[in-house]
Amino acid sequence: MAKWGEGDPRWIVEERADATNVNNWHWTERDATSWSSDKLKSLLMGVRVENEEGECEVTAVSKVEGEASINNRKGKLIFFYEWNLKATWTGKTKAGIKYTGSIDVPNLSDENDMDDLDIAVTLNKDEPETPLTALMKTKGADxxxxxxxxxxxxxxxEFTQGMILPTANGVSNPQCSQSKTKVDKTQISSGSAATPPNTGVRIPTCKFSLRETFLTSPAELYRVFLNQEMVQAFTHAPASLDAGKGGRFRLLDGNVLGEFIELVPDQKIAMKWRYNTWPSEHYATVTLIFSDRSNETELKAEYRGVPEREEESTKQGWQRYYFQAIKQTFGYGARLY
Structure with a gap:
């Protein structure tokens, strides 16, 4: 047997220091069913929409039935998944009247594009008719x-990390392959031969800014964003927060994640920030600048790297779950820009 480094270059199978699945040649399979079930529940529970009639959200996931797996053969990843999903949605009008209904998704699979997905939204039989049903059938279904x-x-x-092993030169060359000839429009590239593994994904992004005025001092408003008890108060949900440079945070039941990258007391907060529904490991950069305006504080929020299709939902999310919630919770209400 040839020594390491002396192999004949004509050999099909490349050498690896650990001699494990050389050149990713052998068939390997990973069961993604349990992971997928948890991920699907988490993503569906994060769905919320609203309009002038009221708001709707997914409040329970009652059925996640199916399976998922990933196969690796000769450096190619082949995905199999098939799911039947059922969930409950709850609507609330501006007047405070509540409604409930159901959501059925019978055909989430590798054979169907997202555009072909059947999403049936219905109102419970004992509920009176409401415009909120139309809201869930349109914006909610989207x-x-x-x-x-x-x-x-x-x-x-996220789940495929480690399935394509590095070769002798330390570089992996993953290739995604569909189990059917139909191409899934949601496919995200996992990199080229020259790209190290686990580097994230490339997606179209945008930048924008928002301004709000709060009837409080910069020091007090700055503290609202970094004090765990105050964050839990205005988000009305458990929060995990390490208020220091490099400190991580997790808000709104895990729907918002991030890390503080710069803190200037009473003046500036810069952070890596993301919704958990964004592509794996993609973060936007959010910078909050606090300016003293006599008896008020002007807050300028700058956003960079937000996925283009998430621009409006990110703006609405910050205005509702941060700015408006802070004003209502702590009495800092002031005029809106």
Whole structure:
């Protein structure tokens, strides 16, 4: 047997220091069913929409039935997944009247594009008619489709880590292959031969800024964003927060994640920030600048690297779950820009 480094270059199988699945030649399979079930529940529970009639959200996932797996053969990844999903949505009008209904998704699979996905939204039989049903059938169904598309993206990036092993030169060369000839529009590239593994994904992004005025001092408003008890108060949900440079945070039941990258007391907060429905490991950069305006504080929020298709939902999310929530919780209400 030849020594390491003396192999004949005509050999089909490349050498590896650990002699494990040389050149990714052998068939390997990974069961993604349990991971997928948890991920699907998490993504669906993050769906929320609203309009002038009221708001709707997914409040329970009652059925996640199916399976998922990934196969690696000769450096190619082949994805199999098939799911039947059922969930409950709850609507609330501006007047405070609540409604409930169901969501059925019978055909989430590798054979169907996201555009072909059947999403049936119905109102419970004992409920009176409401315009909120139409809201869930339109905007709600679109959000559900986006969430399920994110699941496919996570499956092809986050869950596949380690399936394509590095070769002798330390570089992996993953190639994604569909189990059918139909191409899934949600497929996210896992990199080229020259790209190290686990580097994230490339997606179209945008930048924008928002301004709000709060009836409080910069020091107090700055503290609101970094004090765990105050964050839990205005988000009305458990939060995990390490208020220091490099400290990580997790808000809104894990729907928002991030890390503080720069902190200037009472003046500036810069952070890596993401929704958990975004492509795996993709973060935007959010910078908050606090300016003293006599008895008020002007907050300028700058956003860079937000996925283009998430621009409006990110703006609405910050205005509702940060700015408006802070004003309502702590009494900092002031005029809106």
């Amino acid at each position: 959000k559900i489709r986006e969430a399920l598309g994110s699941y496919v993206g996570f499956l092809k990036t």
